[in-house]
Amino acid sequence: MLMKVNRFDTYFFDLINQKLVFQIGDIVFPELRYANNWLPLYIILIALAIYFYKKKIWLWLLCVIVVIAGCDVISSFVIKPLVERLRPCVNPDFKEHVRLLIPCPSTGYSFTSSHASNHFGIGFFFFATFKPYFKKYACLFFLWAALISYSQIYVGIHYPTDIIGGMLLGLCLGYIGNQLFQKLTQIYSQSNHIKQS
DSSP, X not given: OXXXXXXXXXXXXXXXXXXXXXXXXXXXXXXXXXXXXXXXXHHHHHHHHHHHHGGGHHHHHHHHHHHHHHHHHIIIIIIHHHHOOOOTTTOTTTGGGOOOOSOOOSSSOOSSOHHHHHHHHHHHHHHHHHHHHHGXXXXXXXXXXXXXXXXXXXXXXXXXXXXXXXXXXXHHHXXXXXXXXXXXXXXXXXXXXXXXX
């Protein structure tokens, strides 16, 4: 099984990092990774959430924090130390095959990708909570998470299965975060209804 996983990773890492490369990708994909570049989007989304959810915004923000913290803690402090998988750019048996576009992180392990878990986690949460307002365009949050996750392989610091593992973790925690948000808003609405009656 492990050999099949390694063959899968080697084939698709080589495909993405070495073969499916293009000049604009070498410029764009490293930049997609940095949270500061997405700050305007986050500000817009928070402003929209304030507009849509009004007095319930603090519940929305609380659940966003829970999702991000859950994804980051489980990925970085639980799974990575248990699996102890070296990044492709650190692995002495593999690093010669890596086309590295950013400095290789000298610390930390590779599985699961925290970028993938964090962005798919909040991507799912954004999708679920904005879907009533964005309709079919809410699916773009998954494309956003996928592009950021893909960039981790493109720049040479994650294997494909690191991304898949992070994606699955993020989707699970994003779903849990949305369920928590729905429950809290229901409790909040019921409590307001009781106060007014």
